[in-house]
Amino acid sequence: MSCLFCDIVEGKIPAQIVKKDDHVVVFRDIQPQAPTHVLVVPTKHISTINDLTGQDAAIIGKMVMAAQEVAVAEGIDESGYRMVLNCNKDGGQSVFHIHLHLLGGRTMQWPPG
Amino acid sequence: MSCLFCDIVEGKIPAQIVKKDDHVVVFRDIQPQAPTHVLVVPTKHISTINDLTGQDAAIIGKMVMAAQEVAVAEGIDESGYRMVLNCNKDGGQSVFHIHLHLLGGRTMQWPPG
Numbered sequence: 612m613s614c615l616f617c618d619i620v621e622g623k624i625p626a627q628i629v630k631k632d633d634h635v636v637v638f639r640d641i642q643p644q645a646p647t648h649v650l651v652v653p654t655k656h657i658s659t660i661n662d663l664t665g666q667d668a669a670i671i672g673k674m675v676m677a678a679q680e681v682a683v684a685e686g687i688d689e690s691g692y693r694m695v696l697n698c699n700k701d702g703g704q705s706v707f708h709i710h711l712h713l714l715g716g717r718t719m720q721w722p723p724g
Numbered sequence: 725m726s727c728l729f730c731d732i733v734e735g736k737i738p739a740q741i742v743k744k745d746d747h748v749v750v751f752r753d754i755q756p757q758a759p760t761h762v763l764v765v766p767t768k769h770i771s772t773i774n775d776l777t778g779q780d781a782a783i784i785g786k787m788v789m790a791a792q793e794v795a796v797a798e799g800i801d802e803s804g805y806r807m808v809l810n811c812n813k814d815g816g817q818s819v820f821h822i823h824l825h826l827l828g829g830r831t832m833q834w835p836p837g
Contacts, residue, residue, distance in 0.1 A: 644834070644835035644836070645835070660788065661792065661795075661801050663789065663792060668782075668785030668786065668789050669781075669782060669785050670785075671784055671785045671788045672781030672782050672783075672784045672785045673781065675773065675776070675809070676776065676778060676781050679773055679774065682774075682811070687814070688774050688812075689774075690812060690813065690814045691810070691811050691812030691813045691814030691815035691816075692814060692815050693808060693809070693810050693811070693816065694773070694811075695806060695807070695808055695809075695836045696788070696806070696808075697804070697806050697832070698795070698804050698805050699802065699803065699804030699805070700803065700804045701800070701803045701804030701805060701828055701829075702804035702805050702828070703804075703806065703831075703832050703833075703834050703836075704804065712836065714835075714836070715814055715815070716814075717814065718813070718814050718816075719814060719816050719836070719837040720816075721757070721837055722757035722758070722827070722837065723757070723806065723808045723825065723827070723832070723836040724832040724833040724835065724836040724837060
């Protein structure tokens with residue numbers, strides 16, 4: 612089955628890539644909700660956070676560290692930012708390949724949606 | 725310097741504890757923004773996501789796996805949920821001991837704050 616984010620990881624579909632290594636790809640959200648809004652995607656296909664096993668858990672750490680690095684590069688580390696992971700319908704998950712949203716450059720409101 | 729979440733981890737301040745192990749404590753948010761709203765806190769004091777080092781990154785995986793387990797226990801894994809990490813002022817961080825918000829039991833909106 613085709614997956615939009617696997618296609619971006621493999622370079623089959625263009626995206627504004629911010630960072631790429633063996634474990635993660637970071638690219639700009641096409642419908643940004645803040646001055647900085649990027650998605651951090653593992654190169655490995657995992658459909659939802661529910662599907663993460665203990666063995667995969669390290670990838671979450673790598674995703675957050677990649678987002679932290681991009682926050683510094685975007686100059687939003689001191690002002691602040693929000694990271695968001697959505698799972699299934701109530702969470703608002705739209706692409707079924709896990710991804711971390713990093714948003715900053717404005718004051719984020721509460722509740723978080 | 726005193727830290728509210730260290731005090732909860734150490735049992736000095738009461739909280740509605742949902743889960744506790746050597747690495748994380750999960751308890752209910754006192755100002756819930758959804759039918760399920762818990763905080764996952766590492767037992768180790770880390771002030772902000774900016775302060776995470778590569779060595780600490782594994783704790784993020786443990787936090788997400790703990791939240792995943794609580795989502796199943798609360799019966800929101802299939803309907804869906806949102807996980808949120810806030811850093812500094814623009815992110816809306818209010819307690820400077822990192823914590824993961826898990827929210828579910830209702831449809832979360834977009835943008836995430």
